[in-house]
Amino acid sequence: MKLSKVAEILNASVVCGKENLSREVTHAFASDLMSDVLTIDSRNLLLLTGLTNVQTIRTSEMADIQNIVIVRNKKVTPEMLEIAKENDIVILECNYSLFRACGKLFTAGLEPVY
Amino acid sequence: MLFEYSIKGGDFSTAGQASSRFKKVLQQLNVPPQTIKRIVIALYEAEVNIVAHAFEGTINIEVQPGYVVMTLTDKGPGIPDIEKAMEVGYSTASPKVREMGFGAGMGLSNIKNNADILEIQSKINQGTTLKITVNLNQENVIKE
Known part of the structure; x- marks a missing residue:
């Protein structure tokens, strides 16, 4: 599934990495x-999380995770954005709860990691 | 090649910077991505442990043609029972550490899973030293 499709399904805004929305994701972890x-x-x-601090992005950087959805209407910090840009990480922000976001993406065909 | 990084205890805004810098070094050395991931996850977990538990620490890294040795030495409370600390789910982390998304008692076991050799030495009220060795050629692995 392309990230542009993820953004559409979650009614999410792209706060980092607009140029990489054609990237494909097959699995999600929340x-x-x-x-x-x-x-x-x-x-x-695709990582879905409501944790908005700089360690969310550091963890993604270390684990080679390039695609993040921030749920529950949380907002990324300027420090998070800076590290995300440096590492080519796409960040989407969405108003849905974690459960709702996961349910929508699962129904649309994203696979669980386990 | 030798690398050295200093770590400040308690400062979560900079936690992971050393691991991030060393990851870029490994990329420049053309280490395979899956091996880089094992090395930096072990290093990052250990770096976060210093920030979470110690007053300060130093990371010394030696890159050899076949392997990487990362030695993390901290001044801190030490680990009273290393066997217990290795158990998944056992944690002494503060609420602040948990707010940052850590402190679930998984760090040391995850370091062990990503390392080829893990050695831990600790003295109460003095500090802890972790020596993490990861082979660069994962097809020709020498295990402890």
Whole structure:
């Protein structure tokens, strides 16, 4: 699924990486616990989280995660944006709860990691 | 090649900067992405541990043709029971650490999973040293 499609399904705004919306994701993982995010296979992965601090982006950088959806109407900080830009990470912001966002993407065909 | 980074305890705004810098070094050295991921996840977990638990720390990294050795030495409370600390789910992290998305008691076991050799030495009220070795050629692995 292209990130542009993810943004459409979640009615999300693109806050970083507009030029990379043709990127494909096949799997998604949802967590506010970065310790868990650091243990998963991250190929073609979309991360959904409500955790908005700089460690969300650092974790993604270390785990080779390039695509993030911020849920629950949380807003990314300028520090997060700076590191995301540096690492070619796409960030979408959406108003939906984590459950609702996951449900919509699962129904549309995104696979779970496990 | 040798690299050294200083880490400040308690400063989550800069946690991960050393790991980020070293990741760029590995990319420049053309290390395969899957191997880079193992190295930097182990390093980042260990860096976050210093920020979360210690007053200060130093990371020394030695890059050799076949492997990387990362030695993280901190001044801090030390680990009273290393075996217990290795258990998944055991944590002494503060609420502040948990707010940052860590402190679930998974760090040391995740470091072990990504390392080929992990050695831990700790002295109460003095500090902890982690020595993490990762082979660069994962097809020809020498295990401990």
